[in-house]
Amino acid sequence: MMAGLLFARAGVQTLVLEKHADFLRDFRGDTVHPSTLELFDELGLLTALLAREHDKVSAVGAVIGGREYRIADFTRLPGPAPFIAMMPQWHFLDFVADTAQRLPAFTLRMEAEVVSLIEGPRRIEGVRLANGEALEARLVIAADGRSSHLREAAGLPLQKLGAPIDVLWFRVPKARTPDNRTQGYIDRGEMIVTIDRGDYFQCARVIEKGAADRIRAAGIKRFRADVTISAPPLSAHVGAIAGWDDVKLLTVELDRLTRWHRPGLLAIGDAAHAMSPVGGVGINLAIQDAVAAANILAAALAAGVDPDPLLHKLRARRMLAVRTIQAVQRAIHRNVIGAAMRNQAPRAPALVRLFQAMPALQALPARLLGLGIRREHIRSPDASMTD
Numbered sequence: 324m325m326a327g328l329l330f331a332r333a334g335v336q337t338l339v340l341e342k343h344a345d346f347l348r349d350f351r352g353d354t355v356h357p358s359t360l361e362l363f364d365e366l367g368l369l370t371a372l373l374a375r376e377h378d379k380v381s382a383v384g385a386v387i388g389g390r391e392y393r394i395a396d397f398t399r400l401p402g403p404a405p406f407i408a409m410m411p412q413w414h415f416l417d418f419v420a421d422t423a424q425r426l427p428a429f430t431l432r433m434e435a436e437v438v439s440l441i442e443g444p445r446r447i448e449g450v451r452l453a454n455g456e457a458l459e460a461r462l463v464i465a466a467d468g469r470s471s472h473l474r475e476a477a478g479l480p481l482q483k484l485g486a487p488i489d490v491l492w493f494r495v496p497k498a499r500t501p502d503n504r505t506q507g508y509i510d511r512g513e514m515i516v517t518i519d520r521g522d523y524f525q526c527a528r529v530i531e532k533g534a535a536d537r538i539r540a541a542g543i544k545r546f547r548a549d550v551t552i553s554a555p556p557l558s559a560h561v562g563a564i565a566g567w568d569d570v571k572l573l574t575v576e577l578d579r580l581t582r583w584h585r586p587g588l589l590a591i592g593d594a595a596h597a598m599s600p601v602g603g604v605g606i607n608l609a610i611q612d613a614v615a616a617a618n619i620l621a622a623a624l625a626a627g628v629d630p631d632p633l634l635h636k637l638r639a640r641r642m643l644a645v646r647t648i649q650a651v652q653r654a655i656h657r658n659v660i661g662a663a664m665r666n667q668a669p670r671a672p673a674l675v676r677l678f679q680a681m682p683a684l685q686a687l688p689a690r691l692l693g694l695g696i697r698r699e700h701i702r703s704p705d706a707s708m709t710d
């Protein structure tokens with residue numbers, strides 16, 4: 324959707340195809356980071372975006388073995404919006420869609436499922452929809468998520484990195500508080516993240532990969548009890564988890580394509596690299612890809628230039644950020660989450676103790692998390708300025 328907005332803004336005829344009838348998915352990438360907010364500021368859209376329902380997270384911390392530590396302080400970041408905006412993904416996508424639909428070059432088609440690629444003699448020339456319709460395109464962008472059908476159809480090579488964890492997501496109601504109480508809890512072999520969403524906590528219980536069936540078999544009562552042992556603030560309302568329908572499994576995957584393109588096709592976002600939920604970076608990296616893709620290609624496409632010789636540049640530009648963040652996530656899987664789940668009486672890692680002792684250092688994790696690596700800025704043209 325973000326790539327659609329930027330290409331259409333540059334005057335490129337752009338069609339976004341979405342197989343579902345709406346964007347309504349409960350809790351999927353609600354963490355809109357400062358890097359993304361900065362991009363909306365550059366587009367002159369930040370005030371309008373923040374007028375939509377959201378919660379502000381200015382700092383994140385953890386309670387480890389009953390002791391509270393503050394780890395990342397976003398208020399120390401430069402930029403127009405030094406906080407994470409927690410915004411339901413459908414509000415965010417509706418906002419981008421509403422904005423893009425004002426551009427004459429933009430079209431969005433819902434309930435339009437792509438089932439195959441149209442292969443020409445030299446390059447991919449378009450896509451075929453489930454209803455049999457054939458759509459020609461000078462460039463197909465595969466932004467169809469972490470189970471991307473298009474990357475597979477294009478034969479792009481996938482490198483799986485593996486992840487030792489899965490996540491169980493659930494909600495627990497809470498009273499509204501003046502401050503945002505987003506927090507991680509590590510205690511007695513359990514790790515729970517509670518994201519403060521105003522009148523409820525969006526909770527993530529981190530589990531060993533494949534352990535979901537065993538946890539379900541032990542019963543929902545036991546699940547509720549385990550959750551409150553490590554995260555006591557949940558105890559008042561944990562009864563709201565009525566059954567397993569209220570608990571969703573996220574199978575964590577970490578992978579990346581070793582090639583992101585073929586003549587006529589480019590993969591971006593989760594289709595190019597599935598991230599771990601650690602740090603809530605997935606949506607923000609997907610958006611950075613979209614911005615980089617538009618920076619590299621939009622002017623050429625608007626001028627009618629063949630995009631194929633430029634396609635390799637996206638991976639070259641974005642791979643450092645993807646590799647680095649995935650390496651950090653793997654280290655956290657191994658050294659922090661693994662240790663937390665093995666240890667009944669955990670002690671905060673030395674780095675966490677250092678951040679607590681020297682608050683100025685909390686800018687460092689905030690920067691890595693909130694602004695990322697090699698962050699993009701809007702450089703693609705705005706056709707309305709040149710008309």
Ligand SMILES: Cc1cc2nc3c(=O)[nH]c(=O)nc-3n(C[C@H](O)[C@H](O)[C@H](O)COP(=O)(O)OP(=O)(O)OC[C@H]3O[C@@H](n4cnc5c(N)ncnc54)[C@H](O)[C@@H]3O)c2cc1C
Pocket residue numbers: 340341342343350351352353354435436437438466467468469472492573591592593594598600602603604605606607609
């Ligand atoms: C439970 C869960 C929690 C998450 N939590 C976070 C978080 O807190 N923070 C964060 O940053 N990230 C989070 N993520 C990851 C985040 O959702 C993704 O990184 C991000 O949405 C990737 O964007 P994308 O556009 O590449 O892919 P997606 O958001 O997956 O979008 C792909 C779109 O393509 C559509 N589609 C798929 N196949 C076709 C087809 N054949 N034809 C037409 N349309 C198709 C899909 O319906 C979908 O709308 C979470 C993911 C999950 C599953």
